[in-house]
Amino acid sequence: MKATIWHNPACGTSRKTLAILQETPGVDLTVVEYLKTPYEADKLRQLFEAANISARDALRLRGTDAQERGVADWSEDAIIAAMAANPAYVERPFVETDKGVRLCRPMDKVHEIL
Template sequence: MKATIWHNPSCSKSRAALERLRDTAGIELETIEYLKQPPTRETLAGLYRDAGIPPREGLRTSGTDAKARGLTEAGDDAVLDAMAADPKLIERPLVRTEKGVRLCRPTERIEEIL
């Protein structure tokens, strides 16, 4: 099974999800450090759609200026535009497999798609 993780190595949740993927037999893993290779707006929209969550649920508020910018109350288009322009606003880790997409917070949510 192929798995893709949008990863931030400085995040303990992201590291834990990556370790879980590496420990799973039969996983062909693609790791994308999203701060270095930001996903496009279209990619983000597809990931949140496939995860069944609105983009605002994937908005990182801790350690960002998302609240001050009004993004916690903004619509999907504004949130996606902001995330595409500033990937620090993307909550992590996002994981995609053939079984679906999950924002793996808590990390155990990864089990749903393995």
């Protein structure tokens, strides 16, 4: 099974989710460090749709200036544009497999798509 994780090595939840993927037999894993290789807006839309969440649901407020800027009150397209411009605004980690996409908070959500 192919799997892609959008990973932040500084995040404990992301590291633990990555470990689950690495320890699962038969997983062909791609790791994207999204702070180094930012998301494209279209990819964000695709991930959110597949995970059945909104951009607002995936907006990371903690550790960013998104709350001070009022990003959560913006339109869906404006939030996605802000996330594409500042990938730290995206909650982590997202995982995509043949079985779907999940925002893996908590990390055990990854088991739903393995």
